[in-house]
Amino acid sequence: MGHDLVVFSGKSNPQLAEEICKHLDIRVGDAIVEKFSDGETRVELNENIRGKDVFIIQSTSAPANDNIMESLIMIDACRRASAKRITMVCPYFGYARQERKSAPRTPISAKLVSDLFTVAGIDRMLVLELHTSAIQGFFNIPVDHLFAKPIFGPYFQNVASDKFIVVSPDAGGTERARAIAKYYNCGLAIVDKRRDKPNESAVMHIIGDVEGKDCLIVDDICDTAGSLCKAADALISKGAESVSAAITHPVLSGPAIQRIAESSIRELVVTDSIPLSAEAVACGKITQLSVASLLSKAIRRIHTAGSISSLFV
Numbered sequence: 001m002g003h004d005l006v007v008f009s010g011k012s013n014p015q016l017a018e019e020i021c022k023h024l025d026i027r028v029g030d031a032i033v034e035k036f037s038d039g040e041t042r043v044e045l046n047e048n049i050r051g052k053d054v055f056i057i058q059s060t061s062a063p064a065n066d067n068i069m070e071s072l073i074m075i076d077a078c079r080r081a082s083a084k085r086i087t088m089v090c091p092y093f094g095y096a097r098q099e100r101k102s103a104p105r106t107p108i109s110a111k112l113v114s115d116l117f118t119v120a121g122i123d124r125m126l127v128l129e130l131h132t133s134a135i136q137g138f139f140n141i142p143v144d145h146l147f148a149k150p151i152f153g154p155y156f157q158n159v160a161s162d163k164f165i166v167v168s169p170d171a172g173g174t175e176r177a178r179a180i181a182k183y184y185n186c187g188l189a190i191v192d193k194r195r196d197k198p199n200e201s202a203v204m205h206i207i208g209d210v211e212g213k214d215c216l217i218v219d220d221i222c223d224t225a226g227s228l229c230k231a232a233d234a235l236i237s238k239g240a241e242s243v244s245a246a247i248t249h250p251v252l253s254g255p256a257i258q259r260i261a262e263s264s265i266r267e268l269v270v271t272d273s274i275p276l277s278a279e280a281v282a283c284g285k286i287t288q289l290s291v292a293s294l295l296s297k298a299i300r301r302i303h304t305a306g307s308i309s310s311l312f313v
Contacts, residue, residue: 004084005303006049009033010058010074012067016091016272017057019292024300029054031077033070041066043073045081053303054083055126057295060094060113061251061274068094068113072120079121087124087302088117091273091291092249096131097221099138114138126298128273128291129220129248132172144308146298147176151271151289152246153183156216160184163241165213167191169231177218180246189215191231211239222247222270225256229263236264249273250280250288257283 008029009017021028030046056078058071071088078086098109110131117125118141125143130136136143156164165187168177174190181188189208215235222228222245232243243265250270252260257279260268270276271291280286294311301308 004052005055005299006047006052006083007055007057007299008045008074008078010056010067010070012059012061012070013057013091013272013275015275016059016290016292016295019272019290020057020296020299023293023296031074033074041070041073043070043077045077048081049078050082051084053085053087054078055087055089055299055302057089057091059092059274060090061092061249062253064094068116072116075117075120075122085123086121087126087299088122089126089295089299091128091271091295092251093127093130093135096135099132099135110135111138124302126295126302128271128295129176131220144298144302146294146308147179147312148246148248148271148291149179149183150294150311151291152180152218152269155269155289156184156244156246159214159244160186161214163212163214165189165208165210165215167208167210167215167217167231167235169193169217169219169227173219176220180216180218187213189235191217191234193227193231206234206238210235213240215240215243217243217245217247219245219247221249221251222256222268223251224254225252225259225263228268229259229265232263232265242266245269250276250286252277252280257286260285 006029007021008031017028032044034042036042056074060067095109095113128146129148166177166181167189168174169191189210192205235243244267246269248271269287272288
């Protein structure tokens, strides 16, 4: 890559940034990103970026507020150092589930976070598997939205058979699941569920025939794993032979790991958009795949003004 490309990393996922830079054959940009004794974020860039194409890699996962603020300060530092262009690479975009008014007098927090990034001074946004594609419209700058299908697709290729079926855990994820089902040329089922309040759901029934099938649940986020485990139980109760899951972002908060370990899920495959905790790594059911290759290809094509759409195949 050219000398005018610089990749900086926030503190949320430095391992992923290192892997991305290995694919790009460059080093991670030299920057101090730490906290003052009072908890305020300190950022100092230790190299010249005047007139350069800068990419900041930071997932806004837990602690979301700290990681967002850290990102904003890094963006401001790059802008004031006269970077030619600043691209925010956000493998996991926090607050994405608050993308609409779900009840009276509630905020649209995803729009607020989008505005914060834009006002801070980014020129472009690169994200992976947004909760809903409509969030792209919250930005008044170009947004490159990548999908995890190129990561998950080959992994399950060897187990896909005539008994294989892709399952969406809710009606809202049907488009995502349909894309994977098309990749394998297999059937599609949908779990009909009712969510009474955040982090709680009740599975109602299964739309589609899963009897004797090897089911693959596809979703963007696994948070407390309540919905995922209930969906797996519902599929088994309807005669499914096995249930695996491909979830892009392993938020895995609260009792998630214990629920997964005790569930009927055979394997949960996730990406490294969010680092796994030690407890999650120790869980024998969780497999993590890297998105470094996919993101590095996108960064290279953005830098060289190449096409991103070919990565969607």
